[in-house]
Amino acid sequence: MLKKITEDIFYLGVNDRQKHRFENLWPLPYGVSYNSYLIVDEKTVLMDTVDVCYADLFFHKIEEALNGRPLDYLVLNHMEPDHAGSIRLLRRQYPDVQIVGNSKTFGMLAGYHGITDGLHEVKEGDTLALGRHTLSFYMAPMVHWPEVMMTYDQTDKVLFSADAFGTFGTLDGAVIDADMNTDHYWEEMKRYYANIVGKYGSPVQKALQKLSGLDVQTICSLHGPVWREHKDKAIAIYDQLSRYEGEEGVVIIFGSMYGHTEQMAETVAHSLAESGVKNIVIHDVSKSHASYILRDVFKYKGVMIGSPTYSNQLFPEVEAVLSKIQVREVKNRLFGYFGSFSWAGAAVKRLTAFAEQMKWEVVGEPVEQKQGMSPDDQAKCVALGKEMAMRMKKI
Ligand code: FEO
Numbered sequence: 001m002l003k004k005i006t007e008d009i010f011y012l013g014v015n016d017r018q019k020h021r022f023e024n025l026w027p028l029p030y031g032v033s034y035n036s037y038l039i040v041d042e043k044t045v046l047m048d049t050v051d052v053c054y055a056d057l058f059f060h061k062i063e064e065a066l067n068g069r070p071l072d073y074l075v076l077n078h079m080e081p082d083h084a085g086s087i088r089l090l091r092r093q094y095p096d097v098q099i100v101g102n103s104k105t106f107g108m109l110a111g112y113h114g115i116t117d118g119l120h121e122v123k124e125g126d127t128l129a130l131g132r133h134t135l136s137f138y139m140a141p142m143v144h145w146p147e148v149m150m151t152y153d154q155t156d157k158v159l160f161s162a163d164a165f166g167t168f169g170t171l172d173g174a175v176i177d178a179d180m181n182t183d184h185y186w187e188e189m190k191r192y193y194a195n196i197v198g199k200y201g202s203p204v205q206k207a208l209q210k211l212s213g214l215d216v217q218t219i220c221s222l223h224g225p226v227w228r229e230h231k232d233k234a235i236a237i238y239d240q241l242s243r244y245e246g247e248e249g250v251v252i253i254f255g256s257m258y259g260h261t262e263q264m265a266e267t268v269a270h271s272l273a274e275s276g277v278k279n280i281v282i283h284d285v286s287k288s289h290a291s292y293i294l295r296d297v298f299k300y301k302g303v304m305i306g307s308p309t310y311s312n313q314l315f316p317e318v319e320a321v322l323s324k325i326q327v328r329e330v331k332n333r334l335f336g337y338f339g340s341f342s343w344a345g346a347a348v349k350r351l352t353a354f355a356e357q358m359k360w361e362v363v364g365e366p367v368e369q370k371q372g373m374s375p376d377d378q379a380k381c382v383a384l385g386k387e388m389a390m391r392m393k394k395i
Pocket of ligand 1: 083
């Protein structure tokens, strides 16, 4: 049974409960959905496709929704294969379908699928009349990839937003937010943003400004629920994260081989709590997947990192996290750091260089501990936590 979003718009997406990792990188404890939509008017229009693994199921849905009608247009808002993977098969099934995209879309369409004909190119602000509905197109480059665009249905005031406002998590029965409990999607939306889109804060801000002039009643993203009741919350999360605006709280990230750096992390956390900070999250890099750590780096204003020295460098998993933060160019964080060593210290030096590269505000005195925790080391960790708590109160 197919779900309708409005009188003329069908939801044709699929759930992926099988993949362990999105992009073969990011864990999917709740799975993920690949969303596609069909507008049935005088002309019929499919909005994006799905991962090719689900093409058979997807084509059955298209057939059912078309109910004997031809497919006139396929709009490509995004060419990443989780959405564009079924295009070549779709063209075989519907050889007369006109493919709507921009010049960058068509370069990728040729490269991935060898398709160079039956194209309808659109530019910023162009419209496409379908009968009762009129679509307009807005370019949103780097709201994940360079060819990304968004499509707005002027009639039903529906925005087809590509990856934007998407989240990990399958659709477990309902499709529209008002018909479900959305609680578990919000943290997954932040994890999705931080890991997939996080590098592109400035393009996301440009897209949000562009969209602010539209009367959007419903957001149809390519992943996760259709946002209607909670659309303002979804927009606010994207706005906050893309401005790199952290909320009050501290994420403590540490690596530890034998517990000495962990003891420092615990001491700092205790001190933060004693000083009134309530939002404290601790991640052991050997246990937490980096995607959750990155989510919390995007989420909180305070970041504290601790590492032992390992082969005259950082603990390797801490180094890997630093690299992921650097790639995403996370801005405006309050940073405290600490490290331990057995005979020659390198960790604190490396963390100092990291703070300079990120242009983050260093809070308190970094603590460098030799071997086990001395009373002096403990006092320095307490002081570091206190300094961070005091600085946090001023934001
Ligand atoms: Fe869901 Fe950028 O693809």
